[in-house]
Amino acid sequence: MAKQAEYSLMHAPAGLLDYYRQMVFLRHFEEKSMQAFRTGKAGGYLHLYSGMEALAIGWLGAIRQGYDYVIAAYRDHAYPIILGTDPVEVMGEIMGRAGGLSRGKGGSMHLYDPDRGFFGGWGIVGGHTALGGGLGLACKYRGEDRITLCVLGDGAANAGIFFETLNMAGLWKLPIVFLIENNFYAMGTSLERHAADPALYLRGAPFAMPHERLDSQDLVKVLADARRIVEHVRTVREPYLVEAITYRFAGHGAADHDRQLYRTRKEEEEWEAQNDPIKVLERHIEEQRLASKETLEAIDEEMLKEADRVYAEADAMPHPDPGEVYDHVYTKMKPEAGH
């Protein structure tokens, strides 16, 4: 635990409360997403970020938002919201509405906001890491001081394409942070059962890049680590591999009804009690006397109302017109007649 003096150097008190509001909102947003799924307003796949909020908030708090590039996989609701995308458009996309972030063409797994630096939103495990490599290549090609934050899971860290990407990133010295969100489960397969060596951060070693493993449920610590590493990548211009230890409270996806098939309720309860990023942040706030319990409860209620408002506004959006099915297959061309 960092000492009092370190806190005041790292953040102004108002900062922690803003992060707290964001974190609580994200937790409620994910719960509303699940409600959308259960009531048939969202279909297909839905992957919730509950329990991992400190990771996204911390790392996106360390980059230059709107300038640096961010790319993630399908557990992606949090990133655009933190970067400033209207959560109504995100929920609208989850519900497949015309006013959704991808015009209803993508869904929960395919959220994009390139103007804010968010490049998705991908459904093929590990596949997007090569795209992240390309984003880093573009920065070096243009001689920019932009960095790329490429987020992936512990499951994706086994994909061949990830190793191809690490090799080229290390070989060409591309300014990319590869952030493995290790929540100990590749879908329903635990880390011990899918990784020959569970020290995933060591995968940076063969590819000429610094690499480390970090605990990630304490936002204050995540912010400090992230700022240090982002600064390194921005100035030294080389890739960095980070294995972030975290835990997802929800199932892999909405169809994951029986988590006890692959993990114990006891393990879940331990993480929820001792390492819920919301509770950890509350402890900081209370220790620094930044706000009272009543204030925090009021924030929770306010964020719940906000999540309800977002849900209602998204649900009021119309569905796409059937005629839109041919839009955006190509930039200017429609698929040809008679095909």
Next chain:
Amino acid sequence: MDRDPDVFCIGEDIGKYKGTFRVTDGLYEKYCVEPGDWLVPPFHKEQADGIGRRIIDTPIVEPGIVGFATGAAMTGLRPVVEMMTMSFSILAMDQIINHAAKIHYMTGGKITVPIVIRGPGGAANQLSAQHSHSMEGWYAHVPGLKVVAPAFPDDAKGMLKAAIRDDDPVIFTENPGLYAVKGEVSDDPEALVPFGQAKVVREGSDLTLVAYSRMVHVCLKAAETLEGDGVSAEVVDVRSLLPLDTETIFASVRKTHRAVVAYEDWRSGGFGAEIAARIGEACFDDLDAPVKRVGGLNVPMPYSRVLELECIPDEDDVLDAIRNLA
């Protein structure tokens, strides 16, 4: 590459090695000279052996190559990816089909992928089963991609220019048997050959031969042979598989009333089969005979030259199909 600083080439052995079919010969020497031209500076003082910024020699990793190029294209750069042979693009299928082709649609139009993936595709000389694929049919099946297969030098130049300037992902198939074909090309840097336009390369009245890539030349030879027999064959060079110019093809079939579609790919399910299906749908009343397909034998490509020649469609196969047109 002179016109647009965002255009760069990326692939295996395209720089220092000059490209296995010499398509990129000379580009490394031209574009990797000044200190700022290097992605990775030269390793040895006396040699130009760095990794160029605009001509990028990669490790042998097709999925990674296409993925990196796609990622760079998402930021507005315009990569021209070489697949050493289009057979190797099979490794990169997920990046081509699940990523590059789908991005503009999945993002609701927010992100574009102005990438060109080019390379030699088709059989050559005893390259065996893993190196002899015709991939254009696989890709012409995928919404979101554009697929072209020029048969003549001027089309190759004009269509490559058009492909590079196109904001959509383009698969540009070359046939190794065509690299030696010589012809007039335009010096005009703005002479583009647009996609979606087939071309009648030989006029005729008794039947229509529809073909693309190397099979256009085979059909032209067959047409000459037929002339000696008093049969007048029209040859349509498809050039652009997706988008496909059905207007030109149908107009020809409506004129001649007989059609043979010829392609090098495996006959069953090759893209020519799609063309044949569409002709049947649209021109049924104008046809005096069923539409015939001439394609490669449905077997993995054997190594033995004797067997290989059995598999690759040639003039005799085209003439056989024509003689069997009722």
